[in-house]
Amino acid sequence: MTITATPAQQPIGSPAEPTSNRKFAFLLLALALYAAVLLAPTPAGLSASGQVALGLLVLVIVLWISECVSPAASAIILTGMAVVGLIGKPLTEGAAPMNSTQALAQMLGGFSSSAVLLVAGALFLAVALKITGLDRRIALLVMSRIGISPARLVLGAMLVGFVLALFIPSATARVGAVIPIMVGITTALGLPVGSTLGAALLIVTAQACSIFNMGIKTAAAQNLISLSFMNQAFGHDITWGGWFVTALPFTLSMCAVLFLIAVFLLRPIVPEPREAEARLRQQLAELGPVTGKEKRLIAVAVGLLLLWSTEGLHPLDTTTTTQLGIALLLMPKIGVMNWSEAEKLVPWGTVVLFAASISLGTLLSRTGAAGWLANITLGQLGLEAMPLVGIIAALSVFNIVLHLGFASATGLASTLIPIMLAFTQTLSMGPDTAFGIVMIQAMVVSFGFILPTNAPQNMLCYGTGAFTMGQFVKVGLPLTMAGLLLILLFSATIWPLMGVL
Template identity: 50%
Template sequence: MKKKDAIALIAAFLVLLIILILPNPDSLPLVGQRALAVLAFAVVLWVTEAVSYPVSAVMIVSLLAVLIGISPAIEDPGTIYGTSQGLSMAVEGFSSSAVLLVGGALVLATAMEITGLHKRIALYIMSKVGTKPGALVIGTIIVSFVLALFVPSATARAGTLVPILLGIVAAFGLAKQSKLAALLMITAVQSISIWNVGIKTAAAQNMVALGFMESAFGIDVTWGEWFLYAAPWAFIMSIVLYIVMVKLIKPNMSEIKEGVSITNQLKELGKISGKEWRLIIIAGLLLLFWSTEGVLHPLDSTTVTIVAVAIMLTPVIGIFSWKEVQRKVPWGTLIVFATGISLGIVLLATEGATWLSSNSFEILGVSSLPLVAMIAVLALFNILIHLGFASATSLASAFIPIVIALVGSMEPAAFNGPGLVLIMQFVISFGFLLPVSAPQNMLAYGTGTFTLKQFIKSGVPLTVIGYLLIILFSATYWQWVGLL
């Protein structure tokens, strides 16, 4: 273990211990204080990345099980929860349907990788847009959008796009440090962040928020509803991204002469295989059922996804075997995801989130602000604390329960509380400012194709405009469509 990681791990345990031994406020149940101590411990680990996220998940579950188990019950302070009930609460997120949805979507992404269909889609789109730098930017944004429909991991989408873009740059005889490489690479990861907002199944952090909302409000947001709410914002931001990028980085050529190289890369893939055709049909039907959930049929997104996974695993008509799947699906991601939901549920159940909300946002007068002003303040706070988180999933696990508690403490008829929570989740996917703001940014930054200065120059206007659009949509469109 590196020295800085060891120091961070020690710091996490010190923070945990300090909060545990602090005097317990009368307005906060002891079990709530202990849940907040685990939250602080988790935040230090997540921000510093002292240990891997799956390892942090196991540590968080262990601490929750023990600390809840030895705590007095809220309903009957004369008894303790017991570690059996504590463990049940600590793993409650693992039973969330959102975890199954993410797991199914990760299997779909694995099918794309095994068949190479994601690469074929990306190259096909890039081959059709033309060879001028501006056209390649448009192609990159379109590819990000299309992949977001089927690949639920921003890192996986970046893993698809980055090698293709590097190949294109190399085929044109340009260096990795060329302006064209920087232009395309920054565009790719920024558009990935944009469509994390626009599409429900594009990012795991969206499922974290929906898991909390299902637990707190008993509601589910369908794929189509999410698209109705968020896609217009993402479409506008995609246009903004194009304008920002072509103004920010101008390659030294007006047109790339060897655009045929993209076509050559596509030809090297050969004809579409039978497995690819079957995956195209399955993915197309899956998207159709997702987008018409609650309109043409009663099947929810998770059920449809699990059925699709079953079909893909079925011999003869399927795509792959279980042995192929289990080697490639990032199971650690599911563990982290489920643990994040569990932590949020515990914070709400133990009243820790409610207490934290009342002693932070409400003391600042957030709850007394007009709705749009409240969203503006919460969104700004959200953007600022994101600077300390490399994982949007972790940020959602820490922040969304607090927002739910804030909403729960306010007049129910004042506005649609779940809508405000959903808007805050949109802002959590803002990963525009720094390379460390999102894993996909770091993946691209590791290629050496762009500088920190170039990324920040694109990130600042995207963040500012995205934030202003959140406020504008809150005052207009989201009220018109019933989100607020």
């Protein structure tokens, strides 16, 4: 890997300056487009507040795609511009015009969502794993027990991703914990990071992360933001176990496809494995015996998993059980961390972005902007005349293509799911079927397989220098095609039998 100077070391006139200018140019572009949408004549069928909502959508899409500001900063900019735009406009037809206080209250509504509390709680759980070192112990244990061969190592990388996905809702945090293990295994075998083995392990780490994002309700923020919108539209949610069982056939199939692609397309080569096995044993030995904090964390994590998977059989929902678990972890003697050390490691920007995204989605829905946008985009494709599988196919392709321009699945979910919800309400089908269609699209939102820039975990792995963009695409394209075909296959067979559609 090439070592570059830090910003403090770079002289004036270095490449950092054009980067800063580029970011500022994109920020100006985003604000100019927002102003242009607001100043344009209001289209037929769209309210004045709906026009503001569309302007905000254009604003954040430019901010998210260009990454000219941080996610948290984009949320603050979104809230400020929303208040400015909504002053003097009624939220819905017949309502009184809003003042700044009312407009701000509307944009702060997302912070009161239970989904935001769940995300924050789950991020604290991820911090507990990091503080205790349990995430590293789990990864080392799995990789040391699985064995040293190309197929076994690829399988081990996938198993590590699955176990961590059960407890860590941040793809970045999960992959960040696993990358040093995968790089260590590669170098322990005397291979460079950019060898066929290094490329296979790091690509599988990124791609498996996206697969398990779809398979586990609490594994990704985009799942929770999608379900928040769906709960508002349909009046009900899906349990942790319900999501897991629904996604299970798809998740297992995608894992099998990824395994075959990695082994047969990338063809990783492993030399004499004894050194790698010894290194793994050494790293495990350096961790020492399982500590009391780790044991307490394991007990809480297993308890949470049991409560999540049996949601509906007891009176506690996923958010409540998660909060109770975090409360235990923060208690003296009983817990594993205190607030002062935990708060420094929680990515609060993720929480702020999540809440602001919910507010934007709610605004798009309440002002009628999502319905208007669905009508002029998806409504013009004649999907209502298609069979159910054809509708899912068209929506999935639309979703996958749109994702090529997004680096954040949370941003994509905030943009797309309200439009999907509005569109399904125009179709002549029952609410349960409509719920199933949107849930499938909420899974497809995580299809960040094609480019390294399609997901943060991809970029983390790409930053190791273990693989080229061409190698990533070589795996990502067939994986995406297989995923689309599996979505259609299960939409026509298993999911109707399960009552999803």
